[in-house]
Amino acid sequence: MIKNISVLGAGTMGHSIASVFAMNGYKVCLYEKVEEVRNSAMEKIKFALEFMVKENYLASSVVESALSNITIYSDLVEATKEADYVIESVPENLTLKQNLFKELDAICPRKTIFASNTSSLPLKDMMAFISDDRKTRAMVCHWYNPAHLMPIVELSCFENMDMEVFDEVYEVYCKINKQPIKVLKDIPGLIANRMLHALAREVFSLMEMGAASPEDIDKALKFGPGFRSATTGMLEVADMGGLDIWCTVQDGLFKELNNSDKACDMLRNKVKDGKLGLKTGEGFFQYPGEIKEKVLNDFYKRLIVQLKTSQEYVR
Numbered sequence: 001m002i003k004n005i006s007v008l009g010a011g012t013m014g015h016s017i018a019s020v021f022a023m024n025g026y027k028v029c030l031y032e033k034v035e036e037v038r039n040s041a042m043e044k045i046k047f048a049l050e051f052m053v054k055e056n057y058l059a060s061s062v063v064e065s066a067l068s069n070i071t072i073y074s075d076l077v078e079a080t081k082e083a084d085y086v087i088e089s090v091p092e093n094l095t096l097k098q099n100l101f102k103e104l105d106a107i108c109p110r111k112t113i114f115a116s117n118t119s120s121l122p123l124k125d126m127m128a129f130i131s132d133d134r135k136t137r138a139m140v141c142h143w144y145n146p147a148h149l150m151p152i153v154e155l156s157c158f159e160n161m162d163m164e165v166f167d168e169v170y171e172v173y174c175k176i177n178k179q180p181i182k183v184l185k186d187i188p189g190l191i192a193n194r195m196l197h198a199l200a201r202e203v204f205s206l207m208e209m210g211a212a213s214p215e216d217i218d219k220a221l222k223f224g225p226g227f228r229s230a231t232t233g234m235l236e237v238a239d240m241g242g243l244d245i246w247c248t249v250q251d252g253l254f255k256e257l258n259n260s261d262k263a264c265d266m267l268r269n270k271v272k273d274g275k276l277g278l279k280t281g282e283g284f285f286q287y288p289g290e291i292k293e294k295v296l297n298d299f300y301k302r303l304i305v306q307l308k309t310s311q312e313y314v315r
């Protein structure tokens with residue numbers, strides 16, 4: 001039974017993942033190598049929890065208990081030696097993750113389940129240096145950013161994974177009110193990022209060809225396909241529209257769509273010019289200093305509205 005959870009790395013994803021387990025009653029050991037990040041992690045977690053309270057999504061009494069459920073460590077052995085489940089969220093670097101899992105394999109008890117929050121690395125490569133026995137308890141558990149507000153977590157595993165263990169992890173994600181997705185193949189990008197980037201390739205290409213203003217391109221997504229996708233999946237929508245229509249439209253339209261196998265020049269040039277989005281003050285839109293915080297907070301507020309609304313249609 002999973003009781004003790006260790007989260008490795010307290011960066012963008014790690015601190016947020018730790019907060020979700022903690023607010024749902026799990027004891028969390030949060031390991032972070034960098035002192036500065038360690039020192040600010042609790043403040044960031046407190047801010048995220050209090051934001052949810054302010055938006056009437058979380059009971060204020062949960063904040064104290066959640067914070068008391070988290071202990072921060074600078075020592076990997078101390079942070080993981082009693083873990084039932086370890087999820088790493090260290091930078092996306094294969095060698096770093098391989099070495100970390102190898103080290104953990106030597107530290108952790110046999111029962112410990114290993115998980116990676118990788119966005120793109122294959123499970124078999126990350127787990128290359130762990131024992132065959134551990135591979136039956138090793139998986140990808142991929143969260144979306146911001147982890148405390150996005151419901152999806154994608155779970156994938158080796159073919160020989162002990163399915164009782166897999167189901168146990170799946171149940172934990174149900175208990176913490178996430179929407180776990182069982183990914184049946186060890187494929188880069190899993191399910192959600194593959195769909196996202198297929199869409200993003202076309203969105204950026206429409207921008208590059210000047211098909212509409214950036215505002216209108218985003219508006220078309222928000223009030224067109226994105227609007228119904230929030231409540232109704234693509235396959236359900238296709239069934240409702242009629243598969244014959246989809247087949248005809250795709251035969252006509254696919255040859256018109258972008259099918260490049262690399263990022264487009266417009267995107268690459270923006271990166272080259274340091275126009276990286278919110279963090280540098282300009283991307284597709286402008287973000288003068290004073291509105292940066294507001295942009296982020298408004299985004300979090302909209303996600304919370306969506307979270308509350310999703311309780312109406314969740315199955």
Ligand SMILES: NC(=O)c1ccc[n+]([C@@H]2O[C@H](COP(=O)([O-])OP(=O)(O)OC[C@H]3O[C@@H](n4cnc5c(N)ncnc54)[C@H](O)[C@@H]3O)[C@@H](O)[C@H]2O)c1
Nearest residue numbers: 009010011012013033034037089090091092117118119145
């Ligand atoms: N940021 C996202 O939107 C996002 C979304 C989903 C998944 N991911 C994945 O999550 C993982 C972490 O991403 P992030 O954005 O949180 O990165 P990040 O750089 O914000 O955080 C990583 C943290 O790990 C720490 N760290 C570095 N080396 C370490 C080590 N050897 N042991 C322990 N900690 C170490 C760093 O100090 C840092 O605080 C990556 O695999 C990434 O692909 C990121």
